[in-house]
Amino acid sequence: MIKARMKVMVGLLALLLCVPAAAFGADTVVSADWLQANLSKVTVIDIRKVEDYNAGHVPGAINVFYGVWAIQKAGLLNELPADDDLRDILSAAAIEPATSVVVVGSTANMGEKANITRVAWTLEYAGVSNVAILDGGFEKWVADKKTVSKDAVKPKAKPYRGAFNKALYVNKAYVLANIVKALIVDTREPDFYSGVKKLDFVARPGHIKGAVNLPSAAAYNADGTFKPMAELEAMAKKTVGEDKSKEILVYCDSGRVASIWWYLLSQSMGYTNVKLFDGSAQDFAKDPDSPLEP
Numbered sequence: 001m002i003k004a005r006m007k008v009m010v011g012l013l014a015l016l017l018c019v020p021a022a023a024f025g026a027d028t029v030v031s032a033d034w035l036q037a038n039l040s041k042v043t044v045i046d047i048r049k050v051e052d053y054n055a056g057h058v059p060g061a062i063n064v065f066y067g068v069w070a071i072q073k074a075g076l077l078n079e080l081p082a083d084d085d086l087r088d089i090l091s092a093a094a095i096e097p098a099t100s101v102v103v104v105g106s107t108a109n110m111g112e113k114a115n116i117t118r119v120a121w122t123l124e125y126a127g128v129s130n131v132a133i134l135d136g137g138f139e140k141w142v143a144d145k146k147t148v149s150k151d152a153v154k155p156k157a158k159p160y161r162g163a164f165n166k167a168l169y170v171n172k173a174y175v176l177a178n179i180v181k182a183l184i185v186d187t188r189e190p191d192f193y194s195g196v197k198k199l200d201f202v203a204r205p206g207h208i209k210g211a212v213n214l215p216s217a218a219a220y221n222a223d224g225t226f227k228p229m230a231e232l233e234a235m236a237k238k239t240v241g242e243d244k245s246k247e248i249l250v251y252c253d254s255g256r257v258a259s260i261w262w263y264l265l266s267q268s269m270g271y272t273n274v275k276l277f278d279g280s281a282q283d284f285a286k287d288p289d290s291p292l293e294p
């Protein structure tokens with residue numbers, strides 16, 4: 001009875017404050033049906049290339065290409081922009097801290113899938129508190145025969161004044177200082193975790209000492225949608241455990257693919273202390289003194 005009354009009170013408060021429905025209880029991974037029904041309540045950010053956006057997009061979506069959200073910096077790929085630059089990006093898109101944002105991208109390959117969650121992580125880092133992603137990306141929107149628009153949307157810029165949530169980000173020094181205390185999660189495929197394979201831009205094979213493996217590719221169905229949340233939760237608990245307050249540091253090769261499990265763990269499953277190692281293996285492995293295991 002008490003819980004029921006509390007839910008009613010929250011609902012009434014949301015109405016009184018004119019808070020968008022997306023800010024209260026909407027899944028952080030939304031379906032095409034949900035997005036179609038709530039287009040008037042959210043800001044849709046399409047992170048695909050401008051030519052893809054111009055060829056057709058979710059009605060009302062704003063195009064802000066992935067490349068401005070994650071840049072090359074100090075020889076590292078997929079790094080956060082400077083805070084001032086990130087504020088400019090958000091200001092140009094007319095996004096405010098309380099804006100309900102749905103990120104839409106492509107799911108054609110793992111890199112494109114990861115772009116979606118990486119932008120969602122960046123928005124959360126910047127202090128945008130109501131963020132969701134479209135399950136299956138634009139491909140699923142089209143497959144579900146939803147309306148596609150070619151009308152480009154140009155928002156009226158407004159200053160972004162959100163408080164950055166820098167606790168979501170960690171660097172190599174932080175990882176080294178907490179290598180024993182935190183649970184480190186390598187989200188790459190098993191051959192990369194074990195050191196059988198590595199990408200050219202990663203100096204040494206293997207994984208950060210003590211890290212466990214939770215591959216990001218395993219989270220998806222063949223059509224680019226996520227597997228059922230119950231299945232994902234079981235997968236996560238088997239690897240990271242059930243203590244949702246423990247500190248978890250996720251990484252991959254460059255800090256992009258790791259955002260997938262950051263997003264699922266922290267935004268969909270309720271783990272409260274999940275951080276992303278932005279430089280990831282590219283930064284860690286180039287230092288010969290940083291401990292790696294095969």
